[in-house]
Structure formats: structure tokens, C-alpha cells
Amino acid sequence: MDTHQLRCFLAVADLLHFGRAAQSLDMLPASLGRQIRILEDRLETRLFLRTTRSVALTEAGAAILEDARALVAQADRLDARLRGLRRRQTPVLKVGAIDSAAAGLMPQLLQHLRAAHPAIEVQLVEQKTIHLLPKLLSGSLDIVFCRPPDIRDPRITFRTLFFETAVVALPTDHPLARQPRIAITDLADAPLIVPDRRSRPHSHDLTIKLFLDAGLTARIAQVAEEKHTIVNLVATGTGLAIVPRWTARISVPGVSFVPLEVAPGRTLSKLILAAAWTRGTRDAQRDALLATLDDHLKEIEDSA
Incomplete structure (x- = not known):
């Protein structure tokens, strides 16, 4: 049951x-x-x-x-x-992270953690939110960095960290790749590669909503599961993609990443990143990781 x-x-x-x-x-x-x-x-x-x-x-x-x-x-x-x-069998701090957080947040955070707490050993698991949260509840992970789901399990504490910036991934020889910023209206007729909504609802919905807010309909050419697959499809000319800025750390030849143009008074950065852990649990290593994150949150957020 x-x-x-x-x-x-x-x-x-x-x-x-x-x-x-x-x-x-x-x-x-x-x-x-x-x-x-x-x-x-x-x-x-x-x-x-x-x-x-x-x-x-x-x-x-x-x-x-x-x-x-x-x-x-x-x-x-x-x-x-x-x-x-x-915890008694494996004193390693087990951290789960979605792909963009694994590429952008974790390298910075782990560098600061090693400097502040060199004795803490971290095991990093990169997966989608839908796979990370069950592992958190089972005790396989101690903390995860994820997109909070629409229906939140009351056994889990979610703490919003910040919103990741959305950028456009496109072939380097695409005419828009030379622009300093890209407006959604520039993408009106562009074929798009989007994530599967069942596994990545936040990223999928972000693309659809950006077009709806501009009075347009997204022209979906391909659905793909993983960020590196999406970026590689962009390199082949299959289409363009709206992705978190940290995805640019996935180095794929032939792909450029251009910021989206933000209208005054509005933000397009709607990819929320949160820390999550099991409610009511105590963990000194997890607390040390969160304290280190708090100490450097502004600089990490600025890179997101």
C-alpha cells in the first residue's frame, strides 16, 4: 500500500x-x-x-x-x-544531483567543501529528480540537488536555492549564434529539441511557456531524454534547444550557447534548483555541506 x-x-x-x-x-x-x-x-x-x-x-x-x-x-x-x-556502514556523504547541478553547482561546491572540511568524503550520483527522490527516502542518498516536484512528499524537506538561467543551444554556424542575445520571437520558426516531459517536466514546460508567453507555439522537432543527447543533436543540426546555462559546461564541438533576451520587469529564469533531504533527520556532514553552500551561494548563483 x-x-x-x-x-x-x-x-x-x-x-x-x-x-x-x-x-x-x-x-x-x-x-x-x-x-x-x-x-x-x-x-x-x-x-x-x-x-x-x-x-x-x-x-x-x-x-x-x-x-x-x-x-x-x-x-x-x-x-x-x-x-x-x-550511515554506520558507509560514513561517506552521498549526494545526488540533476545533470545541470552536477556540471555547474557540484564542482564549485566540492572545491569549497574540500577546503573547509577536508575529512568529508563525498559520493556523487547524477540522475533525474524522479530517480533521486526515491533514493533519498530509502537512505541511499543523504541530500539531493533537484527540481522540486509539483506534488511534494511531506517526508522530504525542500529548500529553494535559486533559479538557473536559460540559454539557447544552437550550431555555431547558425545565423543567431553571432548575436549577443536571442529573443523568443527570433525562434518562432526554429525546430526545437525538448526534453521528455515525463522525466524532465520543468525543462520541458519552460520551453513551452516561453513560447506561449510570446504568443507563439513551439515547433518541436525532436524529444530527447538526456542533456548531453540534446546538445549532441543540436550539433548535428536537428534543431535548437533551450537549456540551463550550466549545460554549456558539456563541451560539444560545433555548439554555441547564447543568452535569452529578458524583457524589462520579467525573468525567464524559471528553472528552480532546490536542495532536498529527508525531514526530521540529523546529519553533521550534510549540515557542513549546506553551511559551505550558504557561505558561497551568491558566487555560485551568479554562475548559474
Whole structure:
């Protein structure tokens, strides 16, 4: 049984209010309602009586309330025990990072960490957010740098760091490659390479929204999974791509990266980067990494 759905059930059962329950879980009410419906479908029974003015437990909901509470508590104890075992067995600080953070954030951060805390050994894992967060919950990772999902697991603490700057990746012989900046309107007829939304929703949605805000429709020529694949496709002339500026650190011959032109009073930098760790856990090495990041956050942000 999905413990996240049980946590949603318990929040509504305790507060008897979907809006306040969603707020306590850092979720949208619609997302919370969807999780409750999935749980009800799985159990083949209604758990709440809902009207426009009130929420109440059904007989079935009241019957399973304490069992659900016990299951969630047991899952939390198991998670804590596994994290403790892994910590004793492997005193290495295990850090997960999405590709742009692995290319841009981590080299700078690890350099400062080695200077401030030379005894801390770091193991870096580069993956997508959808793969990093489950590893965080299982205890396989101690902290991750990722895009926070729309539905945030209440067991995870997310701390927004900054927004990565978006740039255009294009062949070096493309006419726009010689411009100091590129406006979205310059890309009106350009074939685009975009990430798969299922695995990279933030990067995918950024491209689509930039065109919509300009009154245009993105002309998608190719969908690709990985950033290095996207950049290599740009080099072959398949299309252009809007990517985080740190992607320029992926050295591919024949590709230039040009900043997007930002209209006055607006920002196109909507690729949020956050640090995430398991809520309620203590880790001196993780705290040292975060403190080092705080000490150098401005200079790292300026490079993003």
C-alpha cells in the first residue's frame, strides 16, 4: 500500500478540511483529492463524506484510521532504522544531483567543501529528480540537488536555492549564434529539441511557456531524454534547444550557447534548483555541506 496516500488520508482525517490538509502536506488541494480518490478506488470504499461545507469520515474511514496511523508510523521507523544502518556502514556523504547541478553547482561546491572540511568524503550520483527522490527516502542518498516536484512528499524537506538561467543551444554556424542575445520571437520558426516531459517536466514546460508567453507555439522537432543527447543533436543540426546555462559546461564541438533576451520587469529564469533531504533527520556532514553552500551561494548563483 502506498504510504504517501495513507499520509494524505491521515491529514484529512485529522483536520477534516481538504484545504488545510493540503497546506500541511505542501500540496495542492486538487492533488490531495486525487490521492484520496486513488486510495478509495484501491480499497473499493469511500473514506470521506464530502459536501461544500464539511468533511467527515465514513464508517470505513473511521474503521481503518488507527491501522493507517500504525502503518505509517511503522514505515517511518523502518526508514529511520535503514538510514541509521547505512550511515554506520558507509560514513561517506552521498549526494545526488540533476545533470545541470552536477556540471555547474557540484564542482564549485566540492572545491569549497574540500577546503573547509577536508575529512568529508563525498559520493556523487547524477540522475533525474524522479530517480533521486526515491533514493533519498530509502537512505541511499543523504541530500539531493533537484527540481522540486509539483506534488511534494511531506517526508522530504525542500529548500529553494535559486533559479538557473536559460540559454539557447544552437550550431555555431547558425545565423543567431553571432548575436549577443536571442529573443523568443527570433525562434518562432526554429525546430526545437525538448526534453521528455515525463522525466524532465520543468525543462520541458519552460520551453513551452516561453513560447506561449510570446504568443507563439513551439515547433518541436525532436524529444530527447538526456542533456548531453540534446546538445549532441543540436550539433548535428536537428534543431535548437533551450537549456540551463550550466549545460554549456558539456563541451560539444560545433555548439554555441547564447543568452535569452529578458524583457524589462520579467525573468525567464524559471528553472528552480532546490536542495532536498529527508525531514526530521540529523546529519553533521550534510549540515557542513549546506553551511559551505550558504557561505558561497551568491558566487555560485551568479554562475548559474
